[in-house]
Amino acid sequence: MLASLSLILLCQLIGEVIVRGLDLPLPGPVLGLFLLLLLLLARDRFAIIAQGPLRDEGVENASKGLLSHLSLLFVPAGVGVVQKLDLLAAHGIAIFLILALSVVVTLLATVLTFRLVSRLFGQQDAP
């Protein structure tokens, strides 16, 4: 468990270092995500890497544990927003409607594009 958590933190740390170093327009943890993915894929290729957290579902279980309460992690930032709602309200109620409308339009545009292209390429619905 400790080794798995360390591996996750290490991926994030390397991600942050690369992003800061190269000034990439990407969050460090997202690069860390790709690093961990590469490690998992490499493990299937080269048995020698299958050590410690990369063995016996170690990092898999730790990750699933972290993700099982993903919603919780947004609460501290969300509480900050409750206190700053007046920042938005200062520009009138219209601003809330605009944000809501934009979310709905974005959801529909994305999902319909995905389905259309998927159908053009002759794919069935995913299970």
Place this chain on the structure above:
Amino acid sequence: MNDNPFSLWVYLSQSPLLWLTVTLVVYSMTDAVSLATRRHPLANPVLHAMWIIGAFLLLTGTSYATYFAGAQFVHFLLGPATVALAVPLYEKRQLVLASIVPMLVALVVGSVTAVVSIVLLAEAAGLPRDVILSLAPKSVTAGVAMGISESLHADPSLTAVAVILTGIMGAIVVTPLMNGAGITDFRARGFAAGIAAHGIGTARAFQVDEVAGVFAGIAMSLNALVTSLLVPLAVTVLLR
């Protein structure tokens, strides 16, 4: 200490322990309600935890900085949790690879729609230029959105509010909207949630379906990259 209950409160209210506990206890309750209503969209655990804790801080006259000293331990885990998204992505890699073309096209269309729609709507509503700039990156994860806002000399704290609000709205509306539109493909549903409503949308997607969660995580990650490149371009084209 027994002589003065107030001094106990002063001590506790300044310690991280109290606010970390409040965060976990309130979330456990809102999450239990969400489960009991079989994940009803309006019972969103983040939404209810944030206003309950917000009201509690207001009633006790606690500053956000004091609260955050405790809650930061939870907030910190956002980074590792993002890295952890690699695992479900790895496990569903065949399905993801098979969907790479619709994903990339939907990424471009979705990112452009998110930015262009908010800029045009805000312009139509007659909002001032610096507010429009602050709203433009609202569909990406807060850290990146605030970075974009800063580089445009807009107001990053206004951006943060718009980002969280967008996430909550997206998480609430996505399920009824997709059911209403008759979309049963959880790859597409999840991907849309990740594009429009970043991490909060992704958290919602994981509650509904694991495949949806995986695709939301990919969408959120890729959108961070595309939107950083897109927003500066869009505002120069759309804003005079």
